[in-house]
Amino acid sequence: MNFPELMGLAFVGLFLGLMLGSAFYYRNRPAPFVRQIPAFGRVRRAIGLAVEAGSRLHLSLGRGNLISTRSAVAFVGLSILDRIARSAAASDRPPVATSGESTLAILSQDTLHDASKFMGADYDPLRGQLTGLTPFSYAAGAASLIHDEATGASLLLGSFGSEVALITEAGDRTESLTLAGTDNLTGQAVLYATAQEPLIGEETYAGGAYMGAGGMHQASLIAQDIFRWVIILALLVGAVLKLVGVL
Amino acid sequence: MKFPFSVAVAIGIGLITLAGYFLNIPVLQTLRMALIEWATTLAAVALLVGIANLFTIHWNKLTSGKVGGLYSAILIVSLVLTLGVVGWFGPTHTYSKWIFNNVQLPVEGSLLALLAVILVVAGVRLLRLRSSMLSIIFIITAMVILLATGPLFGISVPGLTELRSWIAQVPAMAGARGLLLGIGLGIVAAGLRVLIGSDRPYRG
Known part of the structure; x- marks a missing residue:
């Protein structure tokens, strides 16, 4: 095993250890303070309002291929889909999920089915939809669903490129809340300009912790924050060492 | 907590794939490649x-009779026709290419043009909705990059190209690297949650 592989394995091992340690430490203690992300507070309110008003909630999972790193953000989206499906299961118009990748469409159907079964509600497999297989056909399909279903709120959590602007524009035209986060840098720039509640960088991956998806989400958020500070310190130390001519 | 068979299978396969990536053990690497090939086949299905x-x-x-x-009728007819033509003649036949070049490309090109308009409108709207310092910097940066990238009616503004490359x-x-580091940490966290069975996107 060479040095980079060893470092990679050590990093993953440390991260896992920190996650499990945090989960164990906080299992009987109050959850630690996490910085406020106002977007998630608004989404929780929007879910409540949508259930009361009988309007549809929409969650889009993007186009992340399941056998690539682009699927990780969609996994966060699926965790949140599970939460909102359980919260809004009793609604006249239960949530609908769209995606631009067939494996994600199947997983969204599975998540909605499981949530409906848990809540004892009816399940319709067509609530997990594949709206298109190319970036623009997917976005056009998701945008038309927002129009046709008059959704109360749209959550876009997945891998999106610039085509996501077509979906946020549809949300804007129907005057529904749009919260969006992606792992794609171009998509993030577009979302900053077009989404009502854009999530920047790792904020997207913190969604589960803020939406009450379980203790392990909180624990992984603690591990993320600790490692972020370690990386920041390493970068600063590296910059100083370079400046003084040691590196 | 229920621990179904599907979770055990997923964790086992995840661990083998991860170990095969880091450890230089031939058996693990062969298994990892085989599992990735299975996943690719399943994705095709x-x-x-x-x-x-x-x-x-x-x-x-x-x-x-919904709105x-x-x-929907146009989509179904197009889907059936395309499947028929590509299935019968093959994906590289002239007819298949004609569909791609004369239907798919113009439609996607039109959506791309629409996207350009949406982004300009969104830029203006951003200043109205979130008129913060960050939004102003965002708009100014976007304008500088656009002016320095596209042709400016033959006018050459001194220093604009240099400013663009500096930005x-x-x-x-620097910003992109910061975001990518955050995203990388998020990917590790999400992956590990799935690996230990805490997150189960597959319900089993």
């Missing part, structure tokens, strides 16, 4: 399921 899902949704929309039924190479690059 899932594509067929996805197309069936797309067809069913639009068929239901068409037969139930946008006409668009792209220094602040934009």
